[in-house]
Amino acid sequence: MSDRRQNPPTVRLRRLAAELRRLRSAAALTREEVSEATGINGVTLYRIEKARARPQKRTLVTLLQLYGVSETQRLDLLAVQSGSNDQGWLRPYHSELPEEYTAYIGFETEARTVRNYESLFVPGLIQTEGYARAVIKGVLPTASHKEIEQRVQARMERQGLLVKEPPLQLWAIIDEAAIRRLVGGPTLMREQARHMLQVTEAPNVTLQVIPFEKGAHAGMTGSFVHMDFPDPADPELVYVDTPAGDLFLEADAEIRRYKSMFERLQAVALGPDDSADLLAVATEARD
Template sequence: MSGKRQNPPTVRLRRLAAELRLLRSAAQLTREEVTERTGVNGVTLYRIEKARARPQKRTLLALMDLYGASATQRADLLAVQSGSHDQGWLRPYHSELPEEYTAYIGFEAEARSVRNYESLFVPGLAQTERYARAVIKGVLPTASQREVEQRVRARIERQAVLTKPNPLQLWAIMDEAAVRRMVGGREVMVEQARHLAQLAEEPHVTLQLIPFDKGAHAGMTGSFVHMDFPDAQDPELVYVDTPAGDLFLESETEIRRYKSMFEHLQAVALDMDDSVKLLDSVAGQRD
């Protein structure tokens, strides 16, 4: 039997589906209860929450009314819904939004594996609390203490994906600059280097460092994250953090380009054992 091939859901549609699932869960409602109270067909609701169907605006409004969505959430979800057919997504940065509500964290929580290259930072999933606090204060110098602590808490909570029963597969490559830069002071960086070395012992984590003496390499253009997902209908994503906002890429051409870039970085980086030796050296030099 032949049939029309269904296009995979776009990154925006997937994010909309995830946010609606979270809102329904927060409202402590079953799908059956939502159907009874809104009149939205149960099959339709299921398809919306699985990113298999784009909700009509009136349906989205009815769901947000029932779930008690805030004004900010309503505006955000309506904007996502209006462009849900488009590939790619530059999500504007809003300093007033806490980090735990950003789209990236939602995708990371759903991912099967993450390949992360960082040129200047230790990857968020591998940061200690003190390093994370120092980084956030440095990158966001105008943030209030409350905002800093909110973001630190969100960053540390994200790391639960590495300790859950079926943990995220993390492959992180860092330029040596990420562990040499004195973020938060000597004591903080010794703790961070040792944490990285300990994390490298986990079977689902691979850490590699690119030493300074390797010279120029493909990652010098900037950091990025490549994610894939358990559901075959959810395409791979590439995430790039820019000053303008969160950039999500999903075209096959972009995915191939970043996968190739990561392969080049794997080849130029030290292997796991030598990377851990470099981390031990960094920690020892700072004791």
């Protein structure tokens, strides 16, 4: 078996996979029936439908013929297939980062809107370099200096999405614990709070804080990110970072559940103006 690292999936590859799953379902065919009718290996078909493999053009043409798609749709999906490996966001050092993280960076790069709830951390897109370095050192105590600096560099590069044209729309909700915990010490946290106040002046960035006084809330089960993309045909995505590994969720029921959870958190959190006031108070308290 090759130990060559595979490229992470792209938004276009996920879109193609989702459409092929939908077309097979509409044709009322099982994977086994498709494999028998086309000669396409069942494992290969499974990997294609899970966005783990890019179908060769002849394989895609065979599937589309079986599913009876229109000529317009065939040309559209062939165009998606031809660009499904495009990963212009990759940097040389990204090969040193965990595969799940490079996949996340790729999805985030192509997203239109990111809705991020964090219970313990300041969201990566609005962290200062000092805070990012302190967090990474604390969370990954065995990481080498090189590994830490690569992750810090990746995090700082991601923030360019907020100022590109058109900019990424970011809606972040954080628990008050994220701004009260002294990551790196009082001075660093003052800088971080001031940075958040500055960043949230941009019209594409919204920040809400859930104060301690609100008590228990739906977000206490853990942090998550919900993304959608400029093309409505591209499936929405939820990312959950767990101790057992990173999860990328895309089933309709899962997307609805996390969207509903985010809406509940929006309702319980302070509004953007009151959240800014709380940040300002936290900054003054450490002066």
